[in-house]
Amino acid sequence: MSLKHTTSNSGAIGWYLQRITGAILFFQVLFHFGVYHFVEGVSNISYDLAISKLANPYWKTFEFSFLIFALYHGANGLKMIIDDYITHPGWRVAITTIMYIFIFAVFLVGTTAIIVIHKPVEY
């Protein structure tokens, strides 16, 4: 792998997947943001509302797939930026590895939040 240039050398697959996930995310982010910020509004969101939304398997699937596409797209974007600015091979590998591990940890936290066994509401 040549690292003579500062530009991305990560190959065509990441390049294509960034556009494919981007096209999917275009609709997903507008739907997700639209529902919570425009239809419901942040002031109307509560634990009960969030639980009732995630109780719908279609919504849960949507949120989980949104999580996967968004985090993949974000990690892939960060990889492109790392390749552009970090020219030292060792540092590039190290920073890329740390970044992927961190984003995977965020994925696990997000998965827990979406696929959690919810506690019943106590009044």
Added chain:
Amino acid sequence: MYKWRGGMLSWILHRLSGVGLVIFIIIHIEGMYSIAKGPKEFNQVIAMYNTPLFKVLEIFLFAAIMFHAVNGLRVILLDFASGSRYPKPLLWATYIVTGIVFLAGAYFLWT
């Protein structure tokens, strides 16, 4: 670098909004994790989101999302569709569509 014809400003804004959205999604997921802790913890996070500071941040978030989404669509049209035949109208359309949707949405979110 990418074969984007012209539009260096849009390239910089795409990167900045992209990094901003990654930082946001990390904070967002951390905040929404409170749903696993229970109603009290989750509603406390939502109460914080309803303060004026977060209302302003919500507007900034909406701006970043709209620009990144519309400009990303422009990149896809340039790369895969015949958008590369009309690079300048597409770039103008990106700023106009982003601007109009952002202003209308921001007005709704603020009021």
